[in-house]
Amino acid sequence: MTGGMGTAETTITLNGAEVTGRAPADTTLVRWLREQAHAYEVKEGCNEGTCGTCTVLVDGRAATGCTTLAVQVDGAAVETSASLADGEELSPLQAKFWETGAAQCGFCTQGMLMSAVELLRSGVEVTPAVVREHLHGNLCRCTGYQAIVDAVVDAAAEGATR
Ligand code: FES
Ligand code: FES
Incomplete structure (x- = not known):
C-alpha cells in the first residue's frame, strides 16, 4: 500500500505483536525493523546480503533483512532473536x-x-x-x-x- 510522498505503510506481526509503520517504499526490512519497530537486536552489517547478521524469520523462513524490502513482507509474521528468551530466561x-x-x-x-x-x-x-x-x-x-x-x-x- 503506497501513499503520501513515495512512502508505504507496512504492517508486520513482529514476534507476535502487530506493528505498523510508514517509511519510504525502498526501505529495507532490517532498517524498517530498527527504525519503525525499534527491534535493535537486528543488526545491519554488510547491507548487501553476504554477512547474514540481519537474518530474521519471515513466515518461518530465514531471510536477510537487508535484501528484503519491508513492503515485500507486509502482512507477514517476522521473528527475531528477541522472541527466543522467556522473560529473563535464555532459550x-x-x-x-x-x-x-x-x-x-x-x-x-x-x-x-x-x-x-x-x-x-x-x-x-x-x-x-x-x-x-x-x-x-x-x-x-x-x-x-x-x-x-x-x-x-x-x-x-x-x-x-x-
Ligand atoms: S547486513 Fe549483511 S546480509 Fe544483511
Ligand atoms: S562476529 Fe563476533 S561473535 Fe560472531
Missing part, C-alpha cells in the same frame, strides 16, 4: 551459545540464532556438517565457527526448537 539454544562461547562480540549472534532456529524446527537430523551447511550464509569474525556448530548440535540433541 535452550541461547543457553548453549552462552555455554560454548559461541557469542563473543555478538554482532553475528542474532542472525546465527535465527538461521539455527530455522534448522532446529526443520526436523532434519542436525549433524555438525548440516549445521555448517545451513549457516554458511552467516559470517562470524570472532569464533572460528566451531563453538557455534557445537552449540547448535547440542541444542538439537536436547530437542530444542528455539
Whole structure:
C-alpha cells in the first residue's frame, strides 16, 4: 500500500505483536525493523546480503533483512532473536551459545540464532556438517565457527526448537 510522498505503510506481526509503520517504499526490512519497530537486536552489517547478521524469520523462513524490502513482507509474521528468551530466561539454544562461547562480540549472534532456529524446527537430523551447511550464509569474525556448530548440535540433541 503506497501513499503520501513515495512512502508505504507496512504492517508486520513482529514476534507476535502487530506493528505498523510508514517509511519510504525502498526501505529495507532490517532498517524498517530498527527504525519503525525499534527491534535493535537486528543488526545491519554488510547491507548487501553476504554477512547474514540481519537474518530474521519471515513466515518461518530465514531471510536477510537487508535484501528484503519491508513492503515485500507486509502482512507477514517476522521473528527475531528477541522472541527466543522467556522473560529473563535464555532459550535452550541461547543457553548453549552462552555455554560454548559461541557469542563473543555478538554482532553475528542474532542472525546465527535465527538461521539455527530455522534448522532446529526443520526436523532434519542436525549433524555438525548440516549445521555448517545451513549457516554458511552467516559470517562470524570472532569464533572460528566451531563453538557455534557445537552449540547448535547440542541444542538439537536436547530437542530444542528455539
Ligand atoms: S547486513 Fe544483511 S546480509 Fe549483511
Ligand atoms: S561473535 Fe563476533 S562476529 Fe560472531
